[in-house]
Amino acid sequence: MNSDWQSSAACRSLLEDEDFFDTRESYLRALSRKYCNNCQVKSQCLYVSLINEDAYGLWGSLTPKQRKYYIRQIYKYAQDNNISVSDWSNELDEVFKLFSTLSK
Numbered sequence: 001m002n003s004d005w006q007s008s009a010a011c012r013s014l015l016e017d018e019d020f021f022d023t024r025e026s027y028l029r030a031l032s033r034k035y036c037n038n039c040q041v042k043s044q045c046l047y048v049s050l051i052n053e054d055a056y057g058l059w060g061s062l063t064p065k066q067r068k069y070y071i072r073q074i075y076k077y078a079q080d081n082n083i084s085v086s087d088w089s090n091e092l093d094e095v096f097k098l099f100s101t102l103s104k
Contacts (some may be wrong), residue, residue, distance in 0.1 A: 010039035021057040028063040036061035050074075 006012060014020065014035070022028060036042055036058070046060020050071065055064055062070065078084070 005041040005044040008041045009045060011035040023056070025063050025065055028058045031058050032061045032063070 011020065019027075019031060022031075036045075039045070039061070042060050044060075046062060046067075048054075049057075049059030049062075049067060053071075054067070057064070059067065
């Protein structure tokens with residue numbers, strides 16, 4: 001996946017802003033409500049963060065704590081359904097399908 005999606009992000013003018021990498025969970029959730037709720041590329045943003053295992057910042061409307069939860073859910077779903085997600089880079093499409101199913 002290329003990074004063209006970033007030019008359509010609701011936060012595009014703030015992409016270099018340190019606020020998106022603040023460590024306070026409540027602050028990141030407030031930013032999410034302001035920028036991410038109606039963003040047309042929220043899924044792509046989240047997808048990239050899950051694949052890159054980003055530990056900091058707001059990505060795809062989720063805080064680091066929320067992303068950890070979804071990653072655990074993806075692994076559990078994959079394990080329960082005999083789907084290999086041990087190497088994210090080789091299973092990108094499958095992982096994203098799993099996340100999309102879980103996030104509905």
